[in-house]
Amino acid sequence: MSLVSWLDRRMDLASIKRTLLDREVPDRLTWWHTLGSAVLTVFLVQVVTGIVLATFYSPSPEHAYDSIRYIGTQVGSGQLLHGIHHWAASAMVILVLAHMIRVFSMGAYKFPREGNWVLGAGLFVVVLGFSFTGYLLPWDQKAYWATAVGTSIAGTTPVVGSLLLSVLRGGSELGAATLSRFYALHVLLFPALLIGIVLLHLALVIRQGIAPRTKALEDGAPDRTTDVAYPEYYHTAYAETKRGGVRFFPEIIAKDVIVSTIVVVLIVLFALAFGAPLDPPADPTDTAYVPTPEWYFLPLYQLLKMVPGSFESVVAFGVPAALLLMVFALPFYDRGSKRTLRHRPIAMASLTIVLGGSAFLLGAAMREAGPGIPPEVGRPLTSAERAGRALFRSQKCNDCHVVMGEGGDQGPELTEIGLHHSAAWLHSFLEAPSRFRGDTTEMSAFGPPTLSHQEIEELAQYLTSLRGTAGPDVEPQINDTFPDPPVPR
Numbered sequence: 001m002s003l004v005s006w007l008d009r010r011m012d013l014a015s016i017k018r019t020l021l022d023r024e025v026p027d028r029l030t031w032w033h034t035l036g037s038a039v040l041t042v043f044l045v046q047v048v049t050g051i052v053l054a055t056f057y058s059p060s061p062e063h064a065y066d067s068i069r070y071i072g073t074q075v076g077s078g079q080l081l082h083g084i085h086h087w088a089a090s091a092m093v094i095l096v097l098a099h100m101i102r103v104f105s106m107g108a109y110k111f112p113r114e115g116n117w118v119l120g121a122g123l124f125v126v127v128l129g130f131s132f133t134g135y136l137l138p139w140d141q142k143a144y145w146a147t148a149v150g151t152s153i154a155g156t157t158p159v160v161g162s163l164l165l166s167v168l169r170g171g172s173e174l175g176a177a178t179l180s181r182f183y184a185l186h187v188l189l190f191p192a193l194l195i196g197i198v199l200l201h202l203a204l205v206i207r208q209g210i211a212p213r214t215k216a217l218e219d220g221a222p223d224r225t226t227d228v229a230y231p232e233y234y235h236t237a238y239a240e241t242k243r244g245g246v247r248f249f250p251e252i253i254a255k256d257v258i259v260s261t262i263v264v265v266l267i268v269l270f271a272l273a274f275g276a277p278l279d280p281p282a283d284p285t286d287t288a289y290v291p292t293p294e295w296y297f298l299p300l301y302q303l304l305k306m307v308p309g310s311f312e313s314v315v316a317f318g319v320p321a322a323l324l325l326m327v328f329a330l331p332f333y334d335r336g337s338k339r340t341l342r343h344r345p346i347a348m349a350s351l352t353i354v355l356g357g358s359a360f361l362l363g364a365a366m367r368e369a370g371p372g373i374p375p376e377v378g379r380p381l382t383s384a385e386r387a388g389r390a391l392f393r394s395q396k397c398n399d400c401h402v403v404m405g406e407g408g409d410q411g412p413e414l415t416e417i418g419l420h421h422s423a424a425w426l427h428s429f430l431e432a433p434s435r436f437r438g439d440t441t442e443m444s445a446f447g448p449p450t451l452s453h454q455e456i457e458e459l460a461q462y463l464t465s466l467r468g469t470a471g472p473d474v475e476p477q478i479n480d481t482f483p484d485p486p487v488p489r
């Protein structure tokens, strides 16, 4: 305690505590009021996991993919850490959007919080920037091609398009310059921006107080917030909502902690169940690859597919730009004093149209993309199987083996190999086929140094999941025969 009193004598800690923790807040705040602090929590999760990932990550086309694989296979809990960072990024977008929708539908952006709404909208843009730059970092097929498409869409912006394209890519092509650029934005510029905006945002929340439930500011209010009498009305009515004497600590913060904990637990569960997806390494020559952008860019992506080609650049630039402009400027054209959504028909209609339209486009995009279940397996893959599937392609197993009608026929078909062999057998076989089939076999050994034991195991896991048309529920008929152990010399 002496340290606390030592500091207190010098810095007046008590007054800091008064402003931060003892501040009075309006009574009867809703659970929706906890979304902002959940965003803050997820941001802290991203900072911690991001720093650990950055210590292993190498931002160059030669090493990026391998360093991500290294994190997933060699670093203790690396797969989990990467998974948390991946899923928390989605959670962040969802929570920021939900928080904005809450503030919008409670009219909390109106007098006197116009400035804080603009800051919040800026925060949303930075979060999208994080996601766009982060997507490229693993340097897998998905990362490469989604970014190629994304940056070329940015290149269709009127007037500044080609400049924007070369600034984003660091040249005309997507390559090493793009990767180090995106990395610098992702770990230096955006965090600095985000922390700055968040601090300002929070300082304003503390200074102006939390917006109360909507009814409290409607009875007897002047029609418009621009009315000269409005500020005085507002301050009197707001002071009234704090009559109950509710303190931020511990009354309000308890709800925040509960919601934040649930969010973090959900993120960890997602990370444990699905890991972090990783495609085969980026292959700039493989133009047949069909990229899918991250889910929150899907509505725009789907919209682009639906408009005729000549309109594409207008829509690609125009729709997001118009939406953003409307969001940023919202408090400056919506001056009505009504805050309850039911009393704001235009606001209600706009919200319904934007949310309904996005949901419709997202649904259409996801239906087209399929549920992400590989047909040869018939169920979603585990992260080891997914890594194995990527290896199966990158090691060109397909050149000699047919799976579901595709591939070369030099070796036996593998479509149903999972029905006949165990993972242990497949692991040993891949390490040294000649032990099983004699030195004349045309299948080369994939054991170290070609692939690590971990990678062989991932391949074996994937192969055991192959069921062809039989489906995942059929009992396999294992028929393994192992060769005699090699004669010791």
Ligand code: HEC
Residues within 6 Å of the ligand: 391, 392, 395, 396, 397, 398, 399, 400, 401, 410, 411, 412, 414, 417, 426, 429, 430, 433, 437, 440, 441, 442, 443, 444, 446, 459, 463
């Ligand atoms: C150069 C062509 C070639 C490539 C590349 C190749 N294989 Fe093979 N594979 C064969 C041949 C040929 C056999 C049959 C071996 C024999 O019986 O002598 C075989 C056999 C197998 C078998 C045993 C199948 C059975 O029913 O007995 C498995 C499993 C297998 N390969 C998996 C793979 C995997 C996984 C890869 C990629 C890492 C791969 N193969 C790459 C040619 C190839």
